[in-house]
Amino acid sequence: MKSSIRELVPEYIRSLAQYVPGRPIEEVERELGMIAIKLASNENPLGPSPRAVEAVRRAIVDSNRYPDGSGQYVREALAARWELPVENFLLGAGSTELIDLVARALLDHGDEGLTSEGSFPLYYTAIQAAGAKVVKTRLKDYAFDFEALTRAVTPRTKVIYLANPNNPTGTMFTGDVFAQFLDRVREDVVVVLDEAYYEYVQHPGYPRSIELLKRKPNLMVLRTFSKAHGLAGLRIGYGMGPAELIEEINKFRSPFNTSNVAQAAALAALEDVGHVKRSVANNQAGLDQLKRGFQELDIQFVPSFGNFVFVELGEHARRICHDLLHRGVITRPMGWMGFPNAIRVSVGRPKENEMCLRELAELLKGAEHYAPLPKQVVR
Numbered sequence: 001m002k003s004s005i006r007e008l009v010p011e012y013i014r015s016l017a018q019y020v021p022g023r024p025i026e027e028v029e030r031e032l033g034m035i036a037i038k039l040a041s042n043e044n045p046l047g048p049s050p051r052a053v054e055a056v057r058r059a060i061v062d063s064n065r066y067p068d069g070s071g072q073y074v075r076e077a078l079a080a081r082w083e084l085p086v087e088n089f090l091l092g093a094g095s096t097e098l099i100d101l102v103a104r105a106l107l108d109h110g111d112e113g114l115t116s117e118g119s120f121p122l123y124y125t126a127i128q129a130a131g132a133k134v135v136k137t138r139l140k141d142y143a144f145d146f147e148a149l150t151r152a153v154t155p156r157t158k159v160i161y162l163a164n165p166n167n168p169t170g171t172m173f174t175g176d177v178f179a180q181f182l183d184r185v186r187e188d189v190v191v192v193l194d195e196a197y198y199e200y201v202q203h204p205g206y207p208r209s210i211e212l213l214k215r216k217p218n219l220m221v222l223r224t225f226s227k228a229h230g231l232a233g234l235r236i237g238y239g240m241g242p243a244e245l246i247e248e249i250n251k252f253r254s255p256f257n258t259s260n261v262a263q264a265a266a267l268a269a270l271e272d273v274g275h276v277k278r279s280v281a282n283n284q285a286g287l288d289q290l291k292r293g294f295q296e297l298d299i300q301f302v303p304s305f306g307n308f309v310f311v312e313l314g315e316h317a318r319r320i321c322h323d324l325l326h327r328g329v330i331t332r333p334m335g336w337m338g339f340p341n342a343i344r345v346s347v348g349r350p351k352e353n354e355m356c357l358r359e360l361a362e363l364l365k366g367a368e369h370y371a372p373l374p375k376q377v378v379r
């Protein structure tokens with residue numbers, strides 16, 4: 001007989017690293033007895049679309065009924081928006097569920113899933129939880145290294161995960177670089193392009209992934225309503241990709257993985273172009289504000305294409321993150337993601353960014369207990 005229940009669990013599950021979420025604002029406020037601001041989870045600081053909130057109110061009265069399991073209306077609306085056939089769309093409880101479902105559909109024991117160090121931790125979890133081997137290349141200047149990725153593909157590679165922009169570093173790769181990479185990858189390897197921050201990117205060279213989908217049978221693009229649409233709490237995201245893969249996933253995914261409420265909210269949010277526009281404008285202004293602030297403080301950061309900034313603070317990063325929290329500013333320590341000297345700051349509303357910069361300045365100025373910050377850590 002097995003000596004403990006834990007031993008019933010396969011080693012590749014037991015050895016998984018726990019995902020470390022940002023601290024919930026209510027929990028921090030209760031603990032500190034003060035008002036806090038949360039700049040830790042790349043959420044939309046403007047809130048959800050008011051039209052989505054109204055749609056939720058209307059939908060919730062039907063909550064005794066099971067939802068439409070395939071999310072037909074949402075998928076049709078997405079198909080119309082992106083001008084692709086509806087059978088190429090799949091909904092998930094956030095795009096993180098889709099990261100997992102793709103891995104489970106494709107990977108068998110002995111197979112390999114490829115991605116980079118310093119990227120979204122749920123890629124590693126998904127690959128390993130499917131019983132496969134996680135292969136990671138290094139980041140180069142905080143970004144995906146496509147030369148290294150190309151070299152790391154083996155006959156056992158079945159899936160490659162890429163985040164664009166990358167979380168947590170905020171870097172972006174262009175359409176030229178990505179198309180070239182796709183042309184060098186075998187067509188029996190599925191490339192998952194995670195575009196969680198798609199709406200925020202203003203760069204003209206950002207990949208036109210919908211165009212690529214039309215000529216690449218092995219591309220899967222993931223997007224979400226959690227970020228620019230402000231619906232992180234409702235858990236709904238979508239994938240666009242090979243109909244054959246989606247059909248297989250539909251056989252084993254939870255049949256009601258998105259709720260009626262989430263579907264109603266997503267439909268309304270998709271229509272509310274104004275809210276996304278305002279969110280993107282707030283984000284652009286916030287990125288500029290944080291950039292200026294960090295420069296004034298002589299703090300090194302990575303220029304970001306998302307709604308967050310990766311900030312190098314040196315050896316005391318963890319301590320600074322902790323002290324910021326005790327001053328009511330929740331940011332994300334990056335040690336658990338492999339960057340012990342960095343924190344990630346999500347873009348907030350102007351007042352929130354200002355408070356973050358002010359508290360950070362005070363900490364760095366008045367803090368004799370910190371050794372001086374090493375300068376020029378990056379770039």
Ligand SMILES: *Cc1c(COP(=O)(O)O)cnc(C)c1O
Nearest residue numbers: 094095096120167196224226237
């Ligand atoms: C936030 C994020 C997601 C989306 O998460 P949801 O499950 O849709 O809330 C996916 N990928 C990356 C890289 C992210 O940062």
